Amino acid sequence: MHLLLRRVRLLTNGHLSEPQDLRIQDGRIAAIGPLLPSDPGARELSFAEEVWVMPGWMDVGAQVGEPGYEYREDLHTAAQAAAAGGFTALAPFPNTSPPVDNKGAVAFLQHKTAGLPVRFYPIGALSVGTAGKDLAELYDMHSAGAVAFSDGHQPVQDAGLLLRALQYAQAFDGRLLDWPFHKGLAAGGQMHEGLVSTRLGLRGIPPLAEEIAVQRSLSLLEYAGGQLHLHLLSSAKSVALVRAAKAAGLAVTASAAVLNLCFTDEQLQGFDSLWKVLPPLRDEAHRQALLEGVADGTIDFLCTNHIPWHIEAKKLEFPYAEAGAIGLETAFALCRTYLADVLTPEMLAEKWAVAPRRVLRLSVPEIAVGAAAELALFAPDQLWTLEEANVRSRSVNTPLLGRPLRGRPLGIIAQHQVVGIEV
Incomplete structure (x- = not known):
């Protein structure tokens, strides 16, 4: 797995950063910084809206x-x-x-x-x-x-x-x-x-x-x-x-x-x-x-x-x-x-x-170079509506179906896997 996330805001050390690039390689964070160089072997992800990257919830x-x-x-x-x-x-x-x-x-x-x-x-x-x-x-x-x-x-x-x-x-x-x-x-x-x-x-x-x-x-x-x-x-x-x-x-x-x-x-x-x-x-x-x-x-x-x-x-x-x-x-x-x-x-x-x-005395995922990638991506201002066809749970007992919502999870990167995260 080799990913390059472009211009995302990272929640590190208790603060939300300015937009930066984030490289993930072999399940670990390989580099963080502005304008990281492209790599022909990397899958680049760019987003049309602001995206927050947090330690996985x-x-x-x-x-x-x-x-x-x-x-x-x-x-x-x-x-x-x-x-x-x-x-x-x-x-x-x-x-x-x-x-x-x-x-x-x-x-x-x-x-x-x-x-x-x-x-x-x-x-x-x-x-x-x-x-x-x-x-x-x-x-x-x-x-x-x-x-x-x-x-x-x-x-x-x-x-x-x-x-x-x-x-x-x-x-x-x-x-x-x-x-x-x-x-x-x-x-x-x-x-x-x-x-x-x-x-x-x-x-x-x-x-x-x-x-x-x-x-x-x-x-x-x-x-x-x-x-x-x-x-x-x-x-x-x-x-x-x-x-x-x-x-x-x-x-x-x-x-x-x-x-x-x-x-x-x-x-x-x-x-x-x-x-x-x-x-x-x-x-x-x-x-x-x-x-x-x-x-x-x-x-x-x-x-x-x-x-x-x-x-x-x-x-x-x-x-x-x-x-x-x-x-x-x-x-x-x-x-x-x-x-x-x-x-x-x-x-x-x-x-x-x-x-x-x-x-629970468990280790908290870090967003730092060398750390294992256990991350969640969120679009904080995206407007969307939860539809029954899109519910991933086997059950659909939620009062929020059809209700306009703001802020959408985009997916996770964890355990050497990428789930969701569509550009």
Whole structure:
């Protein structure tokens, strides 16, 4: 592979450069500079619009369906969707069938994704079968390559289990990911509890269902020690609790879904089940609190909360439809369309490429001569519309179909492969 990218802006050392040329040869960055000489053996790529080159993005907590739910998403379609969104790394949740709760399942994920342009980093289940009862084989999975432990979309309800996991994981410096969600307080809830849910006559999910779980997890962390990541925050008080915990010195990090940063529960006025997600879209006050948390570093990174569902699971009356939306292919566009005033190019790289890897203690791709090329290309001002025929995910459950968007991922260069990137 020999590529020469002409007049692209590079996100290096936390700054977006002026237009430069970038040469990639044999999977590594060979040269950076203005007006690099042409080479007859190189494929030259020139762009008619401004293009940003960033370290490849990473998504934590995406749902893949293999094994067991391949009709929703398999590993190859997940990789295709990720590459189409500018992601070169995924750390998927373990909620497959069977779940990733032993070293054999970790090895399966590694083996099946070897050779793909997108790296997969296994997250092992916290409990056997993600059932929330007995602690899974954490040390064995860690030794096999699991980067963290979580029951994913089956939030841990047993405080004793989470306590034991925090204590046990310290023996090998393991990190736990917890989605704070109290099922009892949220039982039967369809959307955020507030004025909109009252008008629609739908049972709401109170912010308390999250906040109680956040406070519980932080109290356990303070008592037991260890390292804890709180995933998918959606409430103002949750952000405040994490902010205070960080100030007190607790080893806690946090993330939020980009859809929750962009939209509120007003989107559900038409009973469109494509907007039905968990955690639910909340009101404007909660959305603003999330944005403040992103700006001040309380929320370390962002995620897509990518949950593919087949059409039969979503095309139902609202109370019977499953919660979740795909998001890998539209994360950048959401940030540019709705959050451009909040997320600078430098913050985009931090929240999507650097911080997820830092939290999971993975190496961050560099844009420097001699470094392995693991890059994502974006056209920040390109206007486009997501059409169903162009969705790379196996499922198409997104409320963004047909919606005008600004900012388009062009593809990735990673693992000696070029995906997308059409001139």
